[in-house]
Amino acid sequence: MTHSLKHLSKLISSSLLILMLLGVPNLHGKQPTASSFTPYAEASINSRHLVPGEQTYLSVRLHGAEIDNRPLTPVIPDTAVNFVRSVSYIDSQRQIRTSFLFRLTPIKPGKYTIPRIALRSGAVTYQTPTLPFTVYPTEHLTPLDSGIGKHQILAGWFAGKKTLYEGERCPVTLKIYVPQQLPVATNGWGLPDPEKKNCLAWRFSLPDTRNNTQVTIDGISYLASSFDTTLSGITPGKADFGPAPIRIVVRRSILDPLRGSILVNFPIELSIPSIEFTILPLPDGAPKSFRGAIGRFTLASYCSQTELSEDEPTEIILRIQGRGNLEAVKAPELAQPTWKIIDSSKVTRGEERRLIQGTLTYRQLLRPRRADNGSLPSTIPPHTLSYFDPDRASYHTLRTAPIPVSITPTAGNMLNQATNNKRAEKLGTPPEEMRGILSFIDRPRHPSTAAGLMRHWQLIPAGLLTILLLIPAWKRIRAHRIQHPDTITKQQALADLASTNTRSEFFRLAGHFVERWRPSPTEMTQPNATAPSEKQIQHILEQRDQLCFLPSPSTTDDISQEEKHAVIKHLKAFSKLSIMLLSLTIALSSQLIASESKARDAWKSGKYQQAITIYQDLYPDPNNTPADVLFNIGNCHHRLNHPGQACLAWRRALIASPRHQAARQNLRYVELEKQSIVPQYRPWQFYLTAMNPSSYITITHASLWLAALSLASLFALRSRIKIKTLCITLLVITPVSAALGFFATRAYPDDRRFAQPEQQALVLQDTHLYRQAHRVETQPRQLPTASLLRVEARRGPWLHVSLADGTSGWVQSKDAEALLPKI
Template sequence: MIRILLIALGCTALVSQARAELKASLDSLFTVIGEESRLLLTLEAKEKPLTPPSAPRLDGLAITADRAGMRRGENGQIEQFFPFKVRCFRPGPHTIPAFTINVGGQILRSQPLVITAFPVEQIEWSSIQVFGREIPYGTALFSPVDPPYVGQTVPVEVKIYLPQQLASARSGFAQLEQDGVAAWRFEPSSGTSKVHLRGRSHNGVTFRSTATPLRAGAVQLGPGTARIGLQVLRSERGITLWQSAPADLQLPARTLEARPLPAGAPPTFSGAVGQFDLSILADTTNLEEGDPISLRLTVSGTGNLDTLPAPHPVAPPGEWKTYEPSRLERRGERRDVTGSVSFSQIIRPLLEQREVPAFELPYFDPLTAQYRTARTRPIPFSVIPTKKSPGSLPVIPDLSTPVEEMQGILGLVDPLRSAPAGPRIPWGRYWQVVPALLGLLLLGRLLQRHLLPRFQRPAREREILQALAEVESTAPQANDFLRAAGHFVEAWIPADRRDEEVNSLLARRDEECFRRNPVHTPLESGERRRIVETLRNRALTATSALALLAAALCTAPAARAEAPPVAPLYQQAEAAWSEGNFRAALEFYRQAHPGPAIPADVDYNIANCHFQLGEPGRAALHYRRALLTNPRHAEARQNLRFLERRLGTITIRRRPYEENLATLPRAAYATTLTASLWAIGLAALGLATFTSRSMRNAAWTGVIAGPAVAIAAGAGLYFYPSDTEAAPLDQLAVVTSNERIVARTEASNTGREVIEVPPGSLGRLLAPRRGWSYLELANGTRGWLPSTEVELLVPPAEPAGPKADSGT
């Protein structure tokens, strides 16, 4: 037992030591003679080194140690910084050998670095007017001494030398014209250099990027401008203050002579130039005969990583079907020539196979001026017998597998699985018709017994209409008509219900019919009709409230039946999926629903396609959107939980009672609450309607039990877990990267690392800025992430005009 513990402790120590890492970096790869720049060693380990690293002694190069620093990182890691001052005394490239350091008995080694020095005569001098003062400054554009080859990516730097008495705050990027060369954006480097020029001390500001010649012969980079915020001392009225003055400084042009690639390139050469290594990962678990295989190909090294072609398989034609590879986000900054890039590749055997074929990448090595090939080894695999027949359609997957035992995602579902042949009636909402009808019956009985007798008129409606007909049939003379109308009022409209218009009619009758010498003149037909209509409105019994209520309920909106022609696209997507062409399947689903409104089943299938393409971040996004559309989508919830467990995503951590609440869908609590409210209302009507003892006892049961059930269901709804706890729904965002990405303290690649964010993590989008998004993750951590790796959970509404519940 003691031996086992010692072995376990030893393995743990080895693992902790293996995580230690020593990195070396230069603030500037190019300097002028006598310029002092910074070299930084960064040690990430759980222990301090036995001795600090020592500076090597080199001919033509002086390296002196500066004051070290330390910062405590995550998981007990200590991040230690060892800065050095570097100064070159001889022009040309200088190689700085690897530094070594001893941490807990383990020797760590950094990568070697190359710094190139140029004569000070290559600096071009200009001046700029700032607050009436003419300030001189120097500029230079540096690149490696050796001419690059066509397609070779090389580092380039813009240097600006400002007088030391000026304080500068970099506030932009350098913009340069490009002729026959492709260059990434020039970003400011951290730190400044120091150099003595023209008898004065200057500070050097560096803007770094990469450049790739696109043709042989002369290519040009520049001229251009760089915007810098200057801090200038000004004296006004005896007070001296620093004042800001943004300045656009002019940059020179630099001509490079690009060399053509030599003859003798392999037939499969596609333009890779540099030094590269190739590795492969294959998902060969639970393979059945003829199943597609998902591969991850990673190219690492130095060269044109941004334009690198995908490696290709080494296999005879007709043995494998290969699909279009998907390029994943590269690791490392784009302004660096060193890093790695990955490709997601799907292959499918056409014949019986027992190993994944080798892949290769032909490239041209500019250091040796030779063509080379990076190659992987074949990967053996085994298959399990399958009973499925060719051409069988996908079936709805089994949901009984626990998430902890899942080794892969559940398959596609048929988006038309719940679509009936005729118009769809939402029975889940219209069950309330039953208690509504029962309530109407009780209400009708209540009105009949207690309320309607109060509104009954002295005579029947038929008699009223017959009396009105007699009024209309009187002689056309006004006296006769008014006399008949007055008689109708006195017979059918009680005095307490006569309004001002009826009383004025009686007054007119008394005035014209009961004078000594009445005038017999005819009454206009329009006025006769108006008087008859007034008498009818006042005399007839008002329309029953029960009839109005029944009429309103009978006007239920008709269910709209939409049958878009999406079934053929669904079938094409399923066929592409079965062949392993997940990119084509994704496009078919996109064609079926080009707008933001996507059914939950289709969003789920889109997520599955992204997962198979090696895009787990986008898969998590669409699983969550499927749950947003249909919180009861069991397949989306199970796949999302599997993905979160596999990737370690940052999401909301639930309390035990919230997990218990989530065992039932949210709709169950909403339905229970609605049913209990109906029960309370029906029980109250029953108490007012029924007279028998048994019926009243049942009504009292509903009155007592209904509120208790309503309170319990309402509490379940209120405390039901939801991702909107992290942020309002319109601010919820998902990290859609394919791999872990670094959140930084600033909206720039030069910002310090805050945390590594796994794909599919949930957060709140706080602010965007120049291609970056400020995100507050579900664990409360905040940081800047590239906007290309963050997407809102709720898709933006489709703009007008021509035209791009979540899991727990």
């Protein structure tokens, strides 16, 4: 009973996860109604490969409608089928639905088929598809020595098929049966790491040990754990998957001299023999629209707005469902060019990308085109999708039904209106949730010349620290300095003299100073004496007598006109120079704004290549181009369906301004879409990009400077209580802020740790990574668009590069471009 509940919880969780992932929000924020797509019935089992006596669970559900009553229990030969329970869940239309769970227990080996199950909703009855599953004899399992007594571990490969077409995906399951007498430790399951020859495969999923099944084989009870993946062949020929080493840690009882019988962890190293596949070439006769889709699919379309004006876009949702290489399926194409595709984006899928069966959704923004005779289309033409069905070994083409629309003519062709009406993503949206890139920047910002002056900001705290360190020394010098008693009186008299503005009062104080501290004749006759001559002293006294003791003295002196005119002349010359500099700056800014306005108009009218040309003429050197301009160039390339060039421009924008969130957001969106090989960071690290890395360095240095200044102030100004309190507070805070700044600097998602910008290059289009510098290799590695490379060496038209995942090889130089080009 306990194992049944564990199986049940696993199937419920998987079912709810798949259902929630299949529900896709509408681009305009509206959810399709239940009638947008035809309801359909679905059935699934959690394992199609079993041994006699092993249990599996069948889930039956109806998408888009509610089931009236519990379906009848299906009848399967040599298999016990029991109803377990019903489970409520929320479907993609945010409606509460019900699924029904059945437990299957086959008895004999053989191939079985779960028949169609009728699900009734109102007056309509829906049928689930048939589901095959296979029960293998226990001889299919390979016994492996555990190294503990006579206990053996059983393992077996279970593949959907062993003959594949190139590019076809096939589910592969590795099952390992461990005797219950060897309990597996918590987190004791390792992941198989098989060798791959002429094939590609996802990494195995880790089994959920809470849902292990109990099976009795030859009188021995085993716990079975499943590792699932999907595999595809690369080129025609043979493909080997394995051997697969795996490490399992079990709990073993030993006798300890002090504690008696205890349980200890005991590692078991296993090697699962390889499984062989045959890869067939795709047959001839593929239609022109075939672009690598292999499997069996259905195609449905939905348009939310069928009444629109000529200058207004509409959105169409294309949903591809089925079984096959869904991640490799390209967007369906319009059968007729009567509409222009402004934007086409694939809804990013998460872990369900690993599944061979599921749903893929594309969103397209369309604008009507006038025919040669000036007429507007009355329908959205069908979308087509060509695929190869490996089960029937034939090509097929799907076509959606035309969608009638009503278009109101308007004067002129206003593509700029259509582009602006497109839903714009918001800055800060997680790239995994984005449906398109961020919009164009109308007014690009330019780097400020004052920013360069801030690089020398540390001279300010250095000067303050020097002054504070000199204060104690100066106090010590003053304390040991012996001054004459008259020195202070003389200094005060001279200060009073300097602060006097009245001519008569000035000379009165000067005369008093002379009479009080008049040097002796002996001092005035010294060779190097600095005292004034007797004649100068007499002149001061005469001026004092004339201004202070004669009647009607002249008390002020007026400034001369010549001096005044000279000052005014200098001010006028400076004013003329300022006006000339201001006029030159305004003229350059006006020219810049006019060019950027032309680029903005080209963007709004859909002339993206023209906008790129305008920007490149304005900024011929990409290394000295503002970040906002590079961001706009990237957006133009994205609209032209040049994702590699778009990511290159956005990466250059991040080099120019590391805190450019819009460029980072668009870049991450395309990298997820293309599955690019780039350095990986944790989600919380991207929050650090709200500031430049230099800002965190500045915080660290400023905190250290404040700590040093506070410590110096404690010794220099120890008698002032308020300053002492402030310094102690800063000594507590600054080490914390310095540590936080240092941590943020180290954790900042900076690709310079992978390679310096001078060494970085970007893959412009899907290409291959070769072991040697030639193209005769039969099994090159696929290299996705926008993957980041570190250029190690050059050899003619080849580049030797390293990838963020640690691999290295050769790529053709025409398929990659340096981030910092040499102009």
